[in-house]
Amino acid sequence: MNQSNLTISLLQMDIEIGEPDRNFANLTLMLSKAIKADPKPDIIIFPEMWNTGYALEQIQQLADLEGERTKRFISQFCLEHDVNIIAGSIAEKKGDEVLNTVYVFNRQGELTADYSKIHLFRLMDEEKFLASGDQIGKIQIDEIPAGVMICYDIRFPELARKLALDGAKILFVPAEWPNPRLHHWRTLLMARAIENQMFVVACNRVGISGKAEFFGHSLIIDPWGEIIAEGSEEEEILTATLSMSDVDQVRARIPVFEDRRPEIYKL
Numbered sequence: 001m002n003q004s005n006l007t008i009s010l011l012q013m014d015i016e017i018g019e020p021d022r023n024f025a026n027l028t029l030m031l032s033k034a035i036k037a038d039p040k041p042d043i044i045i046f047p048e049m050w051n052t053g054y055a056l057e058q059i060q061q062l063a064d065l066e067g068e069r070t071k072r073f074i075s076q077f078c079l080e081h082d083v084n085i086i087a088g089s090i091a092e093k094k095g096d097e098v099l100n101t102v103y104v105f106n107r108q109g110e111l112t113a114d115y116s117k118i119h120l121f122r123l124m125d126e127e128k129f130l131a132s133g134d135q136i137g138k139i140q141i142d143e144i145p146a147g148v149m150i151c152y153d154i155r156f157p158e159l160a161r162k163l164a165l166d167g168a169k170i171l172f173v174p175a176e177w178p179n180p181r182l183h184h185w186r187t188l189l190m191a192r193a194i195e196n197q198m199f200v201v202a203c204n205r206v207g208i209s210g211k212a213e214f215f216g217h218s219l220i221i222d223p224w225g226e227i228i229a230e231g232s233e234e235e236e237i238l239t240a241t242l243s244m245s246d247v248d249q250v251r252a253r254i255p256v257f258e259d260r261r262p263e264i265y266k267l
């Protein structure tokens with residue numbers, strides 16, 4: 001493990017609405033391909049709600065109970081293949097509620113963090129069927145401080161800034177971001193990278209679900225705001241290696257964090 005370089009693979013997958021078994025099968029196939037890449041990934045990330053898609057009317061029945069199925073499967077895979085996984089997000093049933101939750105597993109197959117989407121997206125009726133999280137997604141991957149936000153969360157710069165102030169050098173974003181807002185997707189992700197001088201790794205899905213079309217265009221953006229890799233509009237695995245020293249170099253070049261004046265704007 002070389003902590004100055006991190007290789008990341010994004011599974012830009014199609015998701016079948018309301019079909020967890022088929023989605024698990026597809027994910028298993030994509031994972032088995034991703035792990036064979038050269039260089040081998042240090043981290044693999046999936047899109048948002050990859051187990052059920054937005055089957056919100058049936059989400060109480062379909063959601064993974066306490067995430068047990070997902071946790072068992074991902075933990076075993078991480079341990080077997082010595083890899084970290086940011087397990088997309090899934091529909092997770094907890095008591096009477098369903099949350100949109102990301103699990104983070106380390107190379108030993110241990111669950112090191114979870115994060116449930118804070119900002120529910122009303123255009124897709126999320127708030128009618130899902131409960132929101134109330135903790136920020138502060139994580140560590142191979143001892144590198146990082147953060148997680150889910151899809152609509154990227155419209156809230158305060159959340160990304162809080163994660164950056166808490167030390168995050170990479171922001172991971174699982175998403176199901178549909179047409180026609182490609183322009184918002186790319187611009188918001190680039191802005192989060194530039195303003196916080198951190199890597200942004202955003203994994204979107206592809207395919208059609210009801211009236212929604214998902215365009216892929218998963219992105220890996222460096223702390224200067226340059227796109228290192230961008231997905232097509234088809235199912236694919238996108239891989240890139242991040243040079244972690246880029247974060248310190250950009251922060252030294254334009255010292256945004258030293259020049260902030262929070263006492264004036266109180267954010």
Ligand SMILES: O=C(O)CCC(=O)C(=O)O
Binds near residue numbers: 151152177184
């Ligand atoms: O903010 C957007 O335009 C898309 C958000 C979204 O699709 C989601 O959060 O699931």
